Amino acid sequence: MTKTPLQFRHNGRDVALFVDGGVNLLVALRELIGDMTPKFGCGQGGCGACSVLIDGELHLSCLTLAETVNGRSVETLDGLKEGPNLHPLQRAFMEQFAAQCGYCTPGMLMAAKALLDRNPSPTRAEVVEAISGNICRCTGYEPIINAILAAASGGRARA
């Protein structure tokens, strides 16, 4: 099968690879680059476990053709830490018990980051709206919402 060359920024680092036609960004990230932080949950855009940021905007990597990110910047949970330090959102998720099985957490954190990057002090309703595309089957969402609000109010000042 003909492979298509593809080059993009992955968490601030340039990567180049060849992909089969029709390969989605989730598979490219996990299987070709080896970044296992975006997760496969449904492959249909229904659960948000594969959420990543493309040029700062939230996208579902399972529904994004890998070829379409050529020349763009892709951020995943793998790039969220600031050096050895946790991002305020990561700290808040830990402190607020915002993960149980942890499988939705990478997508939740990316959705939360997309929100706080454009709206540093969201209301509760805005937080709920921002994570409405991400399914969590364990927590019942309350701790996640609280963690994002905590990161928005206190986390940034502390960071």
Place this chain on the structure above:
Amino acid sequence: MLELRKDIFADERDDNLKEIGKGTQRQDMLGHVTGTSTYFDDHKLQGMLHLKVLRSPHAHARLRRIDTMEAERSPGVRRIIRGADVPRNLNTLLSLINFGKDDEPSLAVDKVRYKGEPIVAIVADSPREAFEAMAKVRVDYEPLPAVFDVEEAIKPGAPVVNEVYPKNTFIYHDVYDHQKLRFGDVERGFAEADHVLEQRYQMSPIEHAPTETNGSIAAPDTNGRYVVYTSTQALFFSLDTCAKILDVPSNTFHFIGGTVGGGFGGKVDTLTEPLAILGAMLTGRPVRYQLGREEEMQFGSPRGAERIYIKDGVMRDGRIVARKIRAYFDSGAYTRLSSYAVVKCVAHLPGPYTIPNVHGDVYCVFTNRTPATAMRGFGVTAMDFALECQMDKLAHLVGIDPMEFRILNAYRDGDMKAHRREAKNTALIECVQVAAEKAKWPLREEMKRMSSRKDGGGSRAAIPATPLEAVAQRAAVSQQRTTYDRAQPATIQQPPPLTPTPPPPRPPAPSPSHGATRFSSVFGTRRR
């Protein structure tokens, strides 16, 4: 958020708890928030192949012929696995504890019994090539009549779902087609009761829908062993099940798991490991078998649906004097864990209440639906839903506050339970009291003073005379019999009129501040 009520049962424990009541960081949390927790699918192995399964589009069909000739020549295909390749192609999960007969093949051979049943597994270089080959497998199906309703399934002449159990019920101890509970004489209780209420409850199957689907990766290790990364919730249970199906000693396998992307009971069935390992055995390469979301829903078991009939006799003063339950658990086409759910259910009857006459018959029934399995309290949860709906209706019938009605009937320390064990460490009364307090639901002072540790035992500890089969007895003419049962499924929008006497006057409307009005409005619509 967490509140520890140390005032309740304060004398029952030392109050020097070090951990309980305090927040403690989970050991896996750092991995979760950094995305470094390793789930089964996060292993990338050199030369890994991908396994996909052809599934039945029919709920019930005979397999006349399976032709894989063309699929075998499809690009990227390494191996096609059929039922005959599975060393022991018949298993039941609880056979490891000698419970039940082997009834479920890894790959169907002669018949498919539910939509989504695995027929042929294809191991290929990529998932795409496996799917392309799958489209080239030709299966000649002879569709058979199917049965989807538990009560239809146990009628004489119903299609036989699973030949291992030709009457479409699980057979306990090689003899019994259901689990029975007999305690006292329900028929005498009904005859004495002021009101008798009979109801039918039906629940749907419930999908666990874990965000991570079931899956596993099996890889040849050194010394003839296989390492298996798996999503299972039950690591050693899955390991032993694989050893049985693949007919090898269990030390052939090194299972690695524990980090599970949500399970809730849906990852105890060893759904993927046997074929992944067999694929690795037959190709000598690592093999990954991950369910897609549709497969997770169609092949991965749900919480089984239950149909429950409850008939209760209650006195005007609020005492429940008899409770008779008949329930059918929809096990789907195979047993998986429903047989055990029934046992749990019967042990739980009649709920957390002390009732002198209890009668239970619970069936594990086979239908042409996706096999059911464990899910959070299975066997008890749906029955409790039915029982608590029934408790609200009974409270309404006798004009007693639903919270107080539960306190009145709650079991207490020293009471005899229907399965003939003394109730110990009961706490329903305290739970109701705290729930009422939190909901600002007014309880009378005497109800607030009740305790699980007072007034139990004594005559309530006795095992009543229990006839082998209770005989229906004539009830007083004043008795009110109420049934909300639907006569025909077609009359869903039109509930039948109440018979034979009109319901008692509604209790005075409680003050609207505590949610009680919502309760009555529910009954309002029901009783119209």
